[in-house]
Amino acid sequence: MEVSILRNVLDANDLIAAENRRVFDARGCFVVNLMSAPGSGKTSILERTLRGLDGRLKAGVIEGDVLGTLDADRLAPLGVPVVQINTDPHFGGECHLDARMIRNALPELKLDGLDLVFIENVGNLVCPAEFRVGEDRKVMVLSVAEGDDKALKYPLMFRVSHLLLLNKVDLLSHVDFDPVRFRANVARVNPGLPVIELSARTGKGIDAWIGWLETEVAAAKGRVPCGAI
Amino acid sequence: MEVSILRNVLDANDLIAAENRRVFDARGCFVVNLMSAPGSGKTSILERTLRGLDGRLKAGVIEGDVLGTLDADRLAPLGVPVVQINTDPHFGGECHLDARMIRNALPELKLDGLDLVFIENVGNLVCPAEFRVGEDRKVMVLSVAEGDDKALKYPLMFRVSHLLLLNKVDLLSHVDFDPVRFRANVARVNPGLPVIELSARTGKGIDAWIGWLETEVAAAKGRVPCGAI
Numbered sequence: 487m488e489v490s491i492l493r494n495v496l497d498a499n500d501l502i503a504a505e506n507r508r509v510f511d512a513r514g515c516f517v518v519n520l521m522s523a524p525g526s527g528k529t530s531i532l533e534r535t536l537r538g539l540d541g542r543l544k545a546g547v548i549e550g551d552v553l554g555t556l557d558a559d560r561l562a563p564l565g566v567p568v569v570q571i572n573t574d575p576h577f578g579g580e581c582h583l584d585a586r587m588i589r590n591a592l593p594e595l596k597l598d599g600l601d602l603v604f605i606e607n608v609g610n611l612v613c614p615a616e617f618r619v620g621e622d623r624k625v626m627v628l629s630v631a632e633g634d635d636k637a638l639k640y641p642l643m644f645r646v647s648h649l650l651l652l653n654k655v656d657l658l659s660h661v662d663f664d665p666v667r668f669r670a671n672v673a674r675v676n677p678g679l680p681v682i683e684l685s686a687r688t689g690k691g692i693d694a695w696i697g698w699l700e701t702e703v704a705a706a707k708g709r710v711p712c713g714a715i
Numbered sequence: 716m717e718v719s720i721l722r723n724v725l726d727a728n729d730l731i732a733a734e735n736r737r738v739f740d741a742r743g744c745f746v747v748n749l750m751s752a753p754g755s756g757k758t759s760i761l762e763r764t765l766r767g768l769d770g771r772l773k774a775g776v777i778e779g780d781v782l783g784t785l786d787a788d789r790l791a792p793l794g795v796p797v798v799q800i801n802t803d804p805h806f807g808g809e810c811h812l813d814a815r816m817i818r819n820a821l822p823e824l825k826l827d828g829l830d831l832v833f834i835e836n837v838g839n840l841v842c843p844a845e846f847r848v849g850e851d852r853k854v855m856v857l858s859v860a861e862g863d864d865k866a867l868k869y870p871l872m873f874r875v876s877h878l879l880l881l882n883k884v885d886l887l888s889h890v891d892f893d894p895v896r897f898r899a900n901v902a903r904v905n906p907g908l909p910v911i912e913l914s915a916r917t918g919k920g921i922d923a924w925i926g927w928l929e930t931e932v933a934a935a936k937g938r939v940p941c942g943a944i
Contacts (some may be wrong), residue, residue, distance in 0.1 A: 495807070501848070512758050522866055523752045523753040523754060523838065524752040524840045524861055524868070524869060525752060525858070525860065525861025525862045525865060526861075530776070547898045553867070553868065553869075553870055554867050554868055556864055556868060557866055557868075559722055571867075579841060579871070580841075581810060581839065581841035581842050590937060593940060596792075603780070608841070609752065609840065609868070610809060610810065610839055610841060611753045611838065612781060612809075612810035612838075612839060612842075613810050613842075629860060631858060631860035631883065632753055632754025632860075633753050636753055636754060638774065638782070638785055639780050639781060639782065639785060639786075639838070640753060640781055640782075641781070641782055641783075642716070642808070654860065656889070657860070657886065657889055657890070660885070660886055660889050661886070662916070665719055665921055675841075680806070687891070707904070
C-alpha cells in the first residue's frame, strides 16, 4: 500500500511538473533544478554565477528552504528576481520541493524576459531526486568535504542528475577526498555524468559552469518558441 | 488530509519507538541516535569513538543507509557488532530511519552485554528529526564546512537534539564559518543545546565526547534495572 501511495503521489507530481514545463517553455525560460546536501554551497555558487553572467543571460531564482529567507536575502543585492518558498507548513517541514510548490510560486516570479530560472532545492541528497518540478536540467552539487563515497550511498541523486558540480576544491589538500576514487564511484552509478570542479570561494571553475549554462540555454532556445504564451 | 496522514504515521511510529525503548531499557542499553547531513563525519566519529572507548563501554552499532554497506564495512574491523539497514526497498529509498526499521533490525543485534548502541541515521538534516526510533539521546553532527547558518534553515534538528558535535574544526581556518555567529544561531533555536567541538580527523574533542557518553550511560544505569528482560 505504501508503494502505491508513493506512486500516486509521484504520478500527481509529474502531471503538475509537466504543466510547469509548459509554462516555462512558452516563456522561453530554461530551468535548472539545483540540488545538494545542506551546506554544499548552492547559494554561494548562485552568487558567483549571477555575478559572472553579468546580464548576458537574464536569470531569476526560486529559493527553497524549510524555513527562513536567508538564501533569498543573500541573493537580493544581486538585482535578480528571487522568490522564496518555505516548506514548513507543519512539524519539521518538507525535505524537498515538489511541482505544486513551484506552481504556487510562479505567479510571484515575472518570467517575461527571463532566459534562465534557477530552482535552489532544499538541502537533501535523497528526496529532491524523486520529485520533478518542471526543470530542463537537474544539476547536483557535492562538496569535497562530504567525501568521495557519496555516489554509492545516495545513488538516485547521482543517477538523475545531468551535471555534477564538485564544489570546495580549494579544500582538497585539507580533506580525505580521493578524486580518482570519487570519479570511479560516480562512474559506477552514472557513467556519463559530466563533472565540473569548482570553488565558489575562489571562483575556480565558475567560467566552465557558466559556459555549460550558456550552451544549454542556446540549445534550448533553438528548440522552443520564445516569448509568447 | 496530508497533515492527518502525517500525524497517524508519526503516532504509529511513536508506539513502535516506545516498544523499542522497553527492549533497550530491559537490557540496560543506552541508545544514541546519531544524525547529520550527508558527509558530516558520523562514521569517522564512530570509528574514533569505538577506538577511544577501548572496551570501557561495550558498544554496538545499527547503520542506516539508503544503499550499500560502506559504513558497516568501515566499522567491522573494530570488532563491535554492526547491523546494516538499507532503506531502499523502492525508488529513491527512505531518507530517514523509523522505529519499525529499528525493530526489524533488533533480532540481528545481540543486545546482551551491550552498554551502548549507536544508531547512525541516514544523512539528512530534515526527516530523521521527526522520527523517534527508541533512543535515549539524539546527537547531531554538523561539519564546519556546512556553514554557520544551518540552525536557522533546519531548526527542528537543532531543536530536538540533546547534543551537537561540531566536527571538522581542523578546517576552521579554511572555510567561512564564524563560530560566534554559529553559537548565536544555535541559541536562537535551542538555547540550552550543548556543543562539543571536535575533529574526527585529528582526534581533537573526542575525549570530551566520550566523557559525555560515559556520564550519560552511568546516569542511565542508575535509573534502569540492568541485564534482565
